[in-house]
Amino acid sequence: MDKLSIAIVGGGIGGLTAALGLARAGFRPVVYEQAPALGEVGAGLSVTPNAVKGLAFLGLDDALSKMASEPLQQIVRHHQTNQVMVHIDRKPCRTQYGAAYLQIHRADMHQILVKAFTEMVPDGIRLDAAVASMTTGESGCTLTMSNGTQTTADLVIGADGLRSNVRQWCFGGDAVRYTGHVAYRGLIPRSDLGDLEMAEGSCAWAGPGRVFLRYPLRGGALINCVMLGRSDHWAEESWSAQADIAELKGALAGWPDEVQRLIDAINKDRCFKWGLFDRAPLSSITCPRVALLGDAAHPMLPFFAQGAASAIEDGVVLSRCMAASRNLTEALERYQHARLERVTLMQAQSSEGGERLQASNTENLRKEPLKNEDTLGIFHYDPASVPI
Numbered sequence: 212m213d214k215l216s217i218a219i220v221g222g223g224i225g226g227l228t229a230a231l232g233l234a235r236a237g238f239r240p241v242v243y244e245q246a247p248a249l250g251e252v253g254a255g256l257s258v259t260p261n262a263v264k265g266l267a268f269l270g271l272d273d274a275l276s277k278m279a280s281e282p283l284q285q286i287v288r289h290h291q292t293n294q295v296m297v298h299i300d301r302k303p304c305r306t307q308y309g310a311a312y313l314q315i316h317r318a319d320m321h322q323i324l325v326k327a328f329t330e331m332v333p334d335g336i337r338l339d340a341a342v343a344s345m346t347t348g349e350s351g352c353t354l355t356m357s358n359g360t361q362t363t364a365d366l367v368i369g370a371d372g373l374r375s376n377v378r379q380w381c382f383g384g385d386a387v388r389y390t391g392h393v394a395y396r397g398l399i400p401r402s403d404l405g406d407l408e409m410a411e412g413s414c415a416w417a418g419p420g421r422v423f424l425r426y427p428l429r430g431g432a433l434i435n436c437v438m439l440g441r442s443d444h445w446a447e448e449s450w451s452a453q454a455d456i457a458e459l460k461g462a463l464a465g466w467p468d469e470v471q472r473l474i475d476a477i478n479k480d481r482c483f484k485w486g487l488f489d490r491a492p493l494s495s496i497t498c499p500r501v502a503l504l505g506d507a508a509h510p511m512l513p514f515f516a517q518g519a520a521s522a523i524e525d526g527v528v529l530s531r532c533m534a535a536s537r538n539l540t541e542a543l544e545r546y547q548h549a550r551l552e553r554v555t556l557m558q559a560q561s562s563e564g565g566e567r568l569q570a571s572n573t574e575n576l577r578k579e580p581l582k583n584e585d586t587l588g589i590f591h592y593d594p595a596s597v598p599i
């Protein structure tokens with residue numbers, strides 16, 4: 212098996228996790244990434260205990276503990292009264308779940324994976340390598356790049372994100388769906404916030420159809436701010452469309468002082484917005500010689516912070532399946548069996564979580580029994596030991 216050639220389409224967090232897992236299992240995968248240079252867009256990323264266990268299995272605990280912050284509490288407040296409606300103590304997280312809950316700059320997470328993988332496979336990432344088409348046959352897969360060059364592989368891993376071409380080539384074209392949610396984001400240097408006092412850890416304010424979230428990154432030097440809100444339509448394709456701060460301010464008018472101070476401190480040229488899309492759940496995430504992972508397989512809304520986390524789980528489980536199997540067919544069967552039910556559940560629960568957080572009666576968050584990532588048991592999962 213370790214002589215099999217493996218092509219990974221997409222060098223995001225999911226593709227690189229799979230690449231590193233496979234390299235550690237003795238394979239030499241090649242990652243084809245369309246971008247001409249490496250570097251993640253985006254800002255903060257919560258890496259929940261289920262994903263941290265997978266990253267620790269890949270030997271990344273030291274790098275993570277140097278670069279990530281560990282929120283010791285998570286709070287949800289009322290958008291008008293500022294009252295605490297949900298308080299989650301994260302201090303017992305390691306004992307409860309066997310790993311910490313971490314928050315990290317996306318670029319740092321990406322860089323940790325790139326470094327670890329290229330130390331093992333120095334020529335393992337091909338940049339400016341957009342895969343334009345793919346054929347599969349009994350003897351292997353052929354990938355054609357947008358510059359016309361071709362390469363072959365025994366296994367193709369489709370880690371090419373929400374608008375995955377690999378998914379399209381294998382399963383046909385179900386449409387990407389606008390979910391009715393948009394996200395705004397801004398990163399604020401802590402030094403720009405003057406004497407603003409902020410409770411430690413992460414804090415969200417919830418209101419009808421809107422949630423504003425802030426948490427520290429890079430040891431508190433940066434404050435990551437995200438607003439998730441409903442919007443009837445969305446035209447932009449980009450992850451990096453510039454947002455109008457006045458629009459954000461208008462959407463959160465009357466929200467507590469801390470929210471206003473944070474919005475006022477966002478650099479108007481560095482405030483971005485993008486539409487949130489998903490796709491219908493698949494009934495299979497593999498086909499002969501192809502495995503899908505991450506957003507290519509199961510894009511989900513960010514309300515449970517499980518998009519990248521589930522991509523990390525996929526990468527770890529897939530590499531374990533490859534290491535444990537006698538042939539490719541067996542490995543793909545194991546992967547499908549181990550992952551499909553969980554990722555389908557995560558997709559559905561992430562949407563439901565958004566409905567609860569943005570409900571028209573915000574008070575329900577306090578009155579109704581808490582239903583979140585913790586209570587749903589999502590963090591207990593360990594991709595390093597789950598049966599395959």
Ligand SMILES: Cc1cc2nc3c(=O)[nH]c(=O)nc-3n(C[C@H](O)[C@H](O)[C@H](O)COP(=O)(O)OP(=O)(O)OC[C@H]3O[C@@H](n4cnc5c(N)ncnc54)[C@H](O)[C@@H]3O)c2cc1C
Binds near residue numbers: 243375376
């Ligand atoms: C507002 C917001 C907040 C979020 N917060 C969190 C969070 O806190 N925690 C969390 O776990 N998740 C979070 N997510 C979700 C997370 O960002 C994604 O689920 C995750 O990045 C998916 O990783 P991926 O590797 O599957 O795909 P991507 O990151 O999309 O990577 C796909 C890669 O494939 C490349 N590619 C595409 N097509 C081709 C091609 N034809 N040829 C070659 N390369 C190609 C792309 O350039 C890209 O590099 C959030 C998402 C949003 C929108």
